[in-house]
Amino acid sequence: MLEFFQQLANGLIIGSTYALLTIGLTMVFGLMQILNYAHGEFYMLGGVVAFWVTQALHLNFFLSIIVTVAICFMLGLVFERILMRRLYEVPIVTTAIVTVGLSIFLQNSVFMLWGNVPRTIPTPFPLKPLTIGGLTFTSLRIFVLIVTIAVIVFTQIIIHRTKLGRAMRATFQDKDVAAMTGISIRKIYALTFAYGSALAGLAGVLCGSYLTISPFMGSSVTTKAWAIAIVGGIGNIPGAIFGGFLLGVVESLGAGYLSAAYKDAYSFIIVILVLVFRPNGLFSKKEL
Amino acid sequence: MNMKKLPVFVLLAVAAVLPLFVKSEYFMHICVLAMMYIMLTQGLNLLTGYIGQLSLGHQTFLGLGGYASALLAIKLGVPVLLAMLLAGLFTVVCSFLIGLVTFRMRGSYFVIMTTAFAEIVRLVINNSTAVTNGPMGLREIPPPVIFGLIIKSKISSYYFGLVLAVITVFICYRIVDSRTGRAFVALREHEALANSVGISFARYSMVAAVVGGFFAGIAGGFYAHYTHFISTDVITFSYTVTILLMLIIGGKGTIMGPVLGAIIFSFVPEALRAVDNLRLPIYGLILMISVLAMPKGLMPVLSRAYGRIVYKLAPGQKTPAAKGE
């Protein structure tokens, strides 16, 4: 029984990073209808940038998180300006190909500059695990969980309590009406994309501190984040959060009790089952 | 023969005599693979080009066909040609079953479903070590034998592939030029209106998927018996990207577009080997820029240019339509 709870807890920690990743993806899709196959690359860039920041600039772990998130936010703005902006009114086939192209470009550019040696971001946390009620955790993993939950709460506050969030929700409901009330759709799109990229980057730093970083770490998480976004209902943030935790737990328990070989397939099995029985996802669609 | 079909016959004639002029084995190898890509892109074109539903799972049928044909030949000793045909029928059944679930979806939901099935099939093959030899793949797959002739050299494989590719293109062309093909286009252009004239989305998506699945299965068999080896590498995302790229840059929703795309993008990655490390980043850039610059692909551009040439040379001639065939 103790092992079950241990797996559950590990799943929740992994799930929290999935949730972070998916929030950005689902916001971008819900608002701009962009099937972004390069989302995972911002996750990868987050890890790579953080590693570089700690090594080259000798910043400490906590400061490097902040710097990385800021850099990813800026990168998001830049990519939105030069690329995404051209995809707002084009068919899904074009969007998919262009973002796949971006993903190949980013992965391999990083590979060329950085090589493929798996690295881990150094952290000041002790390696010795803590024991809480019979369950063991490293303090790093608890830190990861706390940060992700804080950011999720922060995101909800932005969306529901600020003027920017109100504008985002209005745009999501009906962009033509929103534009008439004086909201700058372009600005909302740019900020949403940048924010989504920053969240993906944050997930990359956090995962990169207890897993490893490589130029190709983004590709599998993109499809996972997609699966979660669809399970939760596209554009639905609470759905994305729930879906993220759900997938983390299912992967963790599935690997422990069913088969570790199929760990990467669980997200797809979930999405197929959900779509067969509830074609619009577990939650309603229109709820940013 | 009208002027519209002339370029197709020229291309065919060049393809027929090509081995007489090419002495490089490696070049021939790429040409053989190009034939496989033509079969793949034609099949995907029906669903993604004509009906307009983006599938990221087409390479799954390449893999399934390859494994099925190889296993039939290795484990049961089925003659290779028969094994390839049976593999094609096997992928027809697979695409039918997957279609039953996926064709309830549209747009991005459909895209995710195709990705999901592709990954699941890949993992199942990788983990069914007893039958498929897992990630190591199947080795020593026998070559095809036609009337006692063993198809093993690059040149004989090339002609075998050429025949298969021409049959594929011809059949797809005939399907597209019929009520079935018109139904595909109608669904892409306006689904509700298509329904109102009696065209069912589920039915015609299934037709496109099953025909495409068949040719992908045959292509998989062809590939496995040509390279004598198959692994789940063919079901990875990079294959999907390659096929899609050929389709989109050639010109989806046309018959000759994907053929040109398949030929061009069989050689482009090879040409990029010269720049070694930069190869894949450049590939990614080409992908983005070409799709943004020519969302409809090369075919409309070429078709218009050809129309102008024909018009200059023989003003009375009927020029090919801008959309191309």
Next chain:
Amino acid sequence: MAFLDENRLLEVRGLSKRFGGLAAVQNISFDLKKNEILALIGPNGAGKTTTFNMIAGSIAATSGSVKLAGEELIGKKPYQIASCGLARTFQITAVFFGLSVFENMVIASHRLQKATMLDSILYSKKYRQEEREAREKANAILRFVGLEEMANVLSGNLAYGQQRLLEVAIALATEPVMLLLDEPAAGLNPEETVSLMRLIGKIRDQGITVLLVEHNMRLVMEISDRILVLDHGEMIAEGSPDEISMNPQVIEAYLGKGVEE
């Protein structure tokens, strides 16, 4: 062919639709004779379009029955209903915008063609004959609606009024026994409206029964054999144009909300 009572080509019985708790259409029943032109009118929000879409199968009815020549349509999908011989147009212009006018027409022959994929691959006699027939029929119908000059034009490039005509032509190419027109005159200028009225008359003369939803009262009064008036989802009157124009309940329903035309 099932027994067909010419007085009841279309039988609508107790047709109702609820959206959530809201009754959009309540218990509507009427018949259509063969060769009749029936107009469905009523103020905005009266449930005309909902009724129309339930008959065409694009909205599922909550309850009730719709029979065309004795065949139940409720529960069928739109493409199956088309195969029963019911054709429709759309409120928001629907043509295959990316294709030429002629290509639009040939697509619409779909349900009449029986050649299989194999016929087409083998270029069989049946296939060739059907293709020829489809092309001939496309031309004939384009002449009928007055679009023959436009056959090779991209339908997205047609003038709005011509697109509305093409929509009718597409519906006719399915050789329907009955045609549903959803606000065919919306957005047309007076001249175009007059020629549309003539066209609807001609369509009826071809033996096709017409049911239309329309706001343009002049058109409705002039061409309809019978008019059904809906208000708040209920049928409040039924009769000839003369009867309807003098019906106090109808006048009330319209004046109460402001006359629309």
